[in-house]
Amino acid sequence: MPRKITVAVEGSPPSLKAAEYALELASLTGSAVIALHVILLPQYIDEQTKSRLREELTARGEKVLDQTNNMPRKKEVIFTRRILETNTSIALTICNFSEREGADLIILGDRTEVSPVARLMLGSVATGVANNASCPVLVVR
Numbered sequence: 001m002p003r004k005i006t007v008a009v010e011g012s013p014p015s016l017k018a019a020e021y022a023l024e025l026a027s028l029t030g031s032a033v034i035a036l037h038v039i040l041l042p043q044y045i046d047e048q049t050k051s052r053l054r055e056e057l058t059a060r061g062e063k064v065l066d067q068t069n070n071m072p073r074k075k076e077v078i079f080t081r082r083i084l085e086t087n088t089s090i091a092l093t094i095c096n097f098s099e100r101e102g103a104d105l106i107i108l109g110d111r112t113e114v115s116p117v118a119r120l121m122l123g124s125v126a127t128g129v130a131n132n133a134s135c136p137v138l139v140v141r
Contacts, residue, residue, distance in 0.1 A: 001029040002104035002136075008036050008094050008129070011064040014109025018140040022107045023073040032078035034101060035068045037061040038093050039085040058083055091128025099134045107138045 007022035009015040019035060026033045039057040041050055065081040073079065086093040098106050110126045130137045 002031045004032045004034070004101065004103045005105045005107060006034050006036055006094065006098040006101065006103040007068075008038065008106065008108040008125070009064055009068055010037060011060070011067075012109060012111055014111055014141060015064075016067060016109070018107045018109040018138075019068045020071055021138075021140050023068075023071050023077065023079070025107075026077045026079075027074040030076070031104075032080070033073075034103070035065055035079070035081040036094060036097060037064055037081075037083045038090045039083060040090055041085055041087050043087045054085065057085075089128065091125045092132060094125070094129050095132045095134065103135055105136050105138060106133050107140060110139045110141050 002025070005022050005026060007019050009019050022033050025031065039054070039061060041053060041057070045053070061083045065083070068081065069079075082097070084093055084097060094106065094108070106129055108126055108129060110124070126137075126139045130139065
């Protein structure tokens with residue numbers, strides 16, 4: 001059974017469902033949960049624009065994480081939340097963070113509403129995490 005779970009949330013219904021699942025699993029197993037929101041900032045923009053974008057995306061991320069705070073869980077479940085930023089890969093950021101934190105399991109939602117063409121062109125965070133994680137990955141639909 002996992003002792004520490006990373007759950008990646010970005011606000012979509014599948015990611016919030018993944019957070020609910022993570023908290024329910026943690027309630028059953030006594031695991032700690034880290035809710036993680038990753039902000040992707042473009043590499044080649046001026047600092048002023050990057051600063052404004054960081055501010056807006058961080059505020060949006062806080063709202064998403066607030067939703068996870070209000071989800072039911074047992075009082076003994078240790079729950080923390082983090083916002084990270086990257087200018088490269090959201091999937092690798094989730095994997096690297098989870099490895100550094102010693103997570104035994106990564107849970108995330110699959111955005112099934114993305115068209116097959118978009119998935120082929122853009123890739124999928126869930127696929128990227130599943131292919132690169134050093135621990136088991138659970139994808140919730």
